Amino acid sequence: MSFLVFSEDRELAFQLLGKARELADKxxxxxxxxxTGSDPQEYVCQGADRVYTLSxxxxxxxxPYGTAVVEAVKAAKPSTVFIGATKRGKxxxxxxxxxxxxxxxxECSGVELKDGxxxxxxxxxxxxxxxxxxxxxxxxxxxxxxxxxxxxxSVERSGKVVELEMNLPEPRVKVVExxxxxxxxxxxxxxxxxxxxxxxxKAKEDLRLLEEIAEIIGAQIGCTRPISADLGxxxxxxxxxxKKVKPSLYVACxxxxxxxxxxxxxxxxxxVSINSDEGAGIHGISDYSIVxxxxxxxxxxxxxxxxxA
Amino acid sequence: xxxxxxLKDIPELTEIKLDSQTRAPIVEGVKRKISEVDKRxxxxxxxxxxxxxxxxVALSMGDNKTKTALLEALAMGADAVxxxxxxxxxxVDTNATSKVLEAxxxxxxxxxxxxAGEMTLDSLSSQIGPRLAHLLDLPPITYVKELDVADxxxxxxxxxxxxxxxxxxxxxxxxxxxxxxxxPRIPNLMSIMRAKxxxxxxxxxxxxxxxxxxxxxxxxxxxxxxxxxxxxRKQIKIEAETVEKAATKLVEALMQEGVx
Numbered sequence: 001m002s003f004l005v006f007s008e009d010r011e012l013a014f015q016l017l018g019k020a021r022e023l024a025d026k027x028x029x030x031x032x033x034x035x036t037g038s039d040p041q042e043y044v045c046q047g048a049d050r051v052y053t054l055s056x057x058x059x060x061x062x063x064p065y066g067t068a069v070v071e072a073v074k075a076a077k078p079s080t081v082f083i084g085a086t087k088r089g090k091x092x093x094x095x096x097x098x099x100x101x102x103x104x105x106x107e108c109s110g111v112e113l114k115d116g117x118x119x120x121x122x123x124x125x126x127x128x129x130x131x132x133x134x135x136x137x138x139x140x141x142x143x144x145x146x147x148x149x150x151x152x153x154s155v156e157r158s159g160k161v162v163e164l165e166m167n168l169p170e171p172r173v174k175v176v177e178x179x180x181x182x183x184x185x186x187x188x189x190x191x192x193x194x195x196x197x198x199x200x201x202k203a204k205e206d207l208r209l210l211e212e213i214a215e216i217i218g219a220q221i222g223c224t225r226p227i228s229a230d231l232g233x234x235x236x237x238x239x240x241x242x243k244k245v246k247p248s249l250y251v252a253c254x255x256x257x258x259x260x261x262x263x264x265x266x267x268x269x270x271x272v273s274i275n276s277d278e279g280a281g282i283h284g285i286s287d288y289s290i291v292x293x294x295x296x297x298x299x300x301x302x303x304x305x306x307x308x309a
Numbered sequence: 310x311x312x313x314x315x316l317k318d319i320p321e322l323t324e325i326k327l328d329s330q331t332r333a334p335i336v337e338g339v340k341r342k343i344s345e346v347d348k349r350x351x352x353x354x355x356x357x358x359x360x361x362x363x364x365x366v367a368l369s370m371g372d373n374k375t376k377t378a379l380l381e382a383l384a385m386g387a388d389a390v391x392x393x394x395x396x397x398x399x400x401v402d403t404n405a406t407s408k409v410l411e412a413x414x415x416x417x418x419x420x421x422x423x424x425a426g427e428m429t430l431d432s433l434s435s436q437i438g439p440r441l442a443h444l445l446d447l448p449p450i451t452y453v454k455e456l457d458v459a460d461x462x463x464x465x466x467x468x469x470x471x472x473x474x475x476x477x478x479x480x481x482x483x484x485x486x487x488x489x490x491x492x493p494r495i496p497n498l499m500s501i502m503r504a505k506x507x508x509x510x511x512x513x514x515x516x517x518x519x520x521x522x523x524x525x526x527x528x529x530x531x532x533x534x535x536x537x538x539x540x541x542r543k544q545i546k547i548e549a550e551t552v553e554k555a556a557t558k559l560v561e562a563l564m565q566e567g568v569x
Contacts, residue, residue, distance in 0.1 A: 103529030
């Protein structure tokens with residue numbers, strides 16, 4: 001059993017290398033990586049025994065990149081391919097799996113060895129359930145989003161760098177324009193406290209109530225999907241289709257608690273819910289709840305926080 | 310222009326109960342409807358049809374209940390529905406599913422555009438679009454939030470983490486859309502009545518030239534278990550005579566927890 005790791009995001013590639021190295025050591029097997037960028041030797045330092053390079057991997061496009069990964073699979077003959085599940089990676093993984101005619105488990109949250117088999121965990125049913133899955137194909141393609149695993153400490157190790165020679169196909173999907181998205185001020189995925197707005201807020205200006213609290217306790221501000229995607233009050237949301245967060249404290253304000261939102265906050269240490277609807281689903285999955293209107297509770301909370309000992 | 314939209318009918322997620330012992334979801338008997346993102350794929354196709362004309366056919370792999378669930382697609386504006394209903398295909402993985410859909414697409418005949426949802430909300434696999442594009446040797450265009458067709462080309466805006474990518478590809482192509490692309494229409498009573506008269510064709514494996522056991526042998530991913538993780542939460546309700554007192558109690562509790 002051996003591994004091939006690829007992500008167009010180098011940090012994510014190193015995180016996957018860390019996990020692949022750990023699993024490979026348990027089975028005394030090998031780890032290979034397809035590198036992007038300069039300094040392929042760094043992949044060795046991060047845990048790879050063999051690093052493939054291929055010229056022409058510049059801007060991501062699924063057809064040339066997928067062809068490159070398939071070429072690396074032919075060279076390395078891994079039993080498992082780890083792909084970084086960025087949005088691009090989630091598109092790449094099934095494309096590569098289809099090229100190889102093999103099984104793919106996309107956007108997994110964990111992996112372990114059970115009786116010599118690679119077993120992954122994935123969210124299913126809208127994020128309300130966790131499935132344990134395994135695959136009998138060789139290889140099998142598995143993708144993981146950022147921050148599932150930690151990268152290893154970079155150390156001098158022995159490993160080979162091998163250059164693959166291949167002409168990558170011209171992408172048939174032409175990018176005619178790239179519109180950079182404004183860099184979000186909030187880094188929700190690494191925030192230790194998040195205060196979050198749901199439909200209980202009537203107007204964008206009212207988010208000020210959250211901003212005041214965020215200022216006092218050093219929190220980042222998040223929201224539910226409708227607040228961002230439908231109303232456009234913020235540029236990113238928390239939930240299964242948005243950011244999955246794991247703060248020590250998550251304060252859900254005027255949030256109803258849909259399956260998709262709850263799936264994104266599951267790993268929070270403490271969840272607080274503030275919602276005027278006593279029957280709101282969010283109260284059922286929180287540690288502390290206040291049944292009340294955000295317009296009354298939040299000013300009171302601001303005061304209590306600023307007066308705290 | 311002829312468009313094929315891929316639809317999947319899935320259990321209503323909010324109505325899924327858990328087995329009290331195993332915490333496994335009970336999906337049997339739960340009402341099914343077209344997956345939300347798939348519905349937006351259909352809406353996108355209907356809007357293109359309204360602009361450039363042609364036909365929209367819906368294609369689904371399902372079972373005996375799928376016909377009823379897909380009436381909604383016909384009511385929204387699809388012209389015809391094709392359903393692969395083959396008992397041998399129940400529970401096959403995405404590798405096998407994409408091969409079934411490939412065969413079904415070829416059986417539907419000529420097309421200019423295939424549209425799917427970026428993921429179905431039950432399995433969240435995000436695989437069918439890119440896999441089908443590969444099998445049909447067509448350009449894959451994923452995460453589409455704006456879609457247009459002109460001069461034999463599809464033009465789309467892709468919603469990625471760091472950029473919105475404006476892309477173009479020659480038709481035919483396989484597009485998968487995100488939820489933000491549109492708000493699907495709600496069919497009126499007249500359209501619902503008319504839907505029942507539109508053609509629904511059901512195919513078994515043989516009808517689309519497939520050997521069911523061969524397809525099954527290419528299904529590799531096995532689901533070993535499914536269960537709802539227990540959210541071990543304290544569920545403490547903070548009550549007090551006034552909101553001020555409740556807020557103070559909450560702050561005290563959070564300080565005790567060490568999270569403030």
